[in-house]
Amino acid sequence: MIYTITLNPALDRTLWIQKVRDDVSNRILEEKSFAGGKSVDVSKVLKNLGVDNIALGFVGGFAGRELEGRLLNEGIQTDFVHVSGETRTNIIIHEKETGKQLAFNARGPEIKASELMEFVELLERLPCSDLVAIGGSLPLGVTPEIYRKIITIVKRCQSTVVLDVDGVALRAGILARPDVIKPNIHELSELVGRELKGLDEICAAAREINRQGVRIVLVSMGGKGILLVSEGHEYLAVPPNVDVQSTIGAGDSSVAGFISGLIKGKSLKECLVYAAAAGTATTLHQGTALAQKEDFERLVPQVKLTVLSERA
Numbered sequence: 001m002i003y004t005i006t007l008n009p010a011l012d013r014t015l016w017i018q019k020v021r022d023d024v025s026n027r028i029l030e031e032k033s034f035a036g037g038k039s040v041d042v043s044k045v046l047k048n049l050g051v052d053n054i055a056l057g058f059v060g061g062f063a064g065r066e067l068e069g070r071l072l073n074e075g076i077q078t079d080f081v082h083v084s085g086e087t088r089t090n091i092i093i094h095e096k097e098t099g100k101q102l103a104f105n106a107r108g109p110e111i112k113a114s115e116l117m118e119f120v121e122l123l124e125r126l127p128c129s130d131l132v133a134i135g136g137s138l139p140l141g142v143t144p145e146i147y148r149k150i151i152t153i154v155k156r157c158q159s160t161v162v163l164d165v166d167g168v169a170l171r172a173g174i175l176a177r178p179d180v181i182k183p184n185i186h187e188l189s190e191l192v193g194r195e196l197k198g199l200d201e202i203c204a205a206a207r208e209i210n211r212q213g214v215r216i217v218l219v220s221m222g223g224k225g226i227l228l229v230s231e232g233h234e235y236l237a238v239p240p241n242v243d244v245q246s247t248i249g250a251g252d253s254s255v256a257g258f259i260s261g262l263i264k265g266k267s268l269k270e271c272l273v274y275a276a277a278a279g280t281a282t283t284l285h286q287g288t289a290l291a292q293k294e295d296f297e298r299l300v301p302q303v304k305l306t307v308l309s310e311r312a
Contacts, residue, residue, distance in 0.1 A: 144172035181217055237272045
């Protein structure tokens with residue numbers, strides 16, 4: 001079984017307007033709502049790719065119930081801790097005239113210490129899993145130390161841990177030695193304390209993180225592709241050029257693509273290709289809609305894989 005953990009999930013309310021204009025009433029042409037949050041997105045893409053999973057985290061209030069219901073309708077099992085606060089609602093605005101998108105992300109509810117411990121106890125009771133994906137921002141009242149605690153708990157079962165967070169949270173999580181992390185170039189630069197400019201510098205920085213006990217470092221580089229650095233293996237996967245409709249959720253989709261490869265026993269090369277294809281598949285859709293299986297399968301053979309370094 002696969003678990004995904006999103007401590008600060010959200011309802012993503014997506015609005016389409018012609019163009020944002022000052023001091024007038026802007027008419028909404030279309031609107032949709034989606035269950036969102038980094039690992040919630042991972043859950044959704046995994047399900048689209050035929051991989052069952054269970055979503056964990058905190059939800060509260062009417063928005064939390066709607067989020068659970070939307071996941072249920074998509075065939076995704078959940079086991080959330082219900083809190084006294086209200087699950088956040090993010091607003092994403094798309095301008096049809098310009099193609100621009102504006103995102104307004106809410107902070108989310110404050111989690112009480114007792115609610116946090118309820119989640120920890122839930123995690124300790126769960127059956128062992130094959131893989132746990134952890135991602136997203138922290139809600140109020142929760143410190144980055146929770147990521148080290150979560151990883152320590154799930155690693156008792158020898159589960160593979162994929163961590164997709166940034167900043168102080170990433171530094172705290174790495175101390176528990178997750179198996180996989182997925183920073184972008186900016187996040188990796190912050191992690192190693194220096195600006196990274198070329199591919200050689202990025203590879204060297206990723207190798208530093210390998211030496212700290214992280215087995216696989218995936219570095220997302222936008223249109224330039226995704227880099228994988230593991231001991232003795234350095235690969236670059238570059239997706240084909242496509243008509244990008246939205247980049248929201250593309251990084252989370254890449255994580256899901258990589259996980260789907262791991263679960264199916266694919267090689268690291270194939271897993272990386274899956275990551276690039278899934279992330280690109282999400283960019284084909286407007287709003288916060290995510291990768292669909294038919295797009296993913298069509299893109300897989302179009303991803304260009306380059307072996308930068310490989311030892312037997």
